[in-house]
Amino acid sequence: MPTALVTDDSPTIRNMISFTLRAIGVTSIEATDGQDALNKLEQGNNIDLLIVDLNMPKINGLELISLLRKNIKFKKLPIIMVTTETDKKKGLSTGANDYLIKPFKPQELQTIVKNYIS
Secondary structure (H helix, E strand, O other), rough: OOOOEEEOHHHHHHHHHHHHHHOOOOEEEEEOHHHHHHHHOOOOOOOOEEHHHHHHHHOHHHHHHHHHOOOOOOOOOOOOEEEHHHHHHHHHHHOOOEEEEOOHHHHHHHHHHHHOOO
16 A cells, blocks of 8 residues: 655645545555654655655754765655645746645545556
8 A cells, every 4th residue: 555645734635635535545654744754754654655744843844855866865755735825836947746735635646646646
């Protein structure tokens, strides 16, 4: 079963994303901010996909994406950012593979995730 790391400082959004992923057979691990996500990735969890909010405390989503793209171990990890229309370009130029504009429908998330997880 594929696993996604869901990174958002909002427990409500993390829960909604995790619930939506379970409906298509994707397990999720949740992280509360960029530092927490980095720790979970470095612990060797078998993560197939990262879903990351851009606006978070400690390490924000852009910083997290940038750090991961500089690390050979995570260079090819698919990253979907959850953002606003205005931050979309920044996230893609930093190294995200795809994006969802808030607010989004669960079906949109499922469609994008299916493109990266087989």
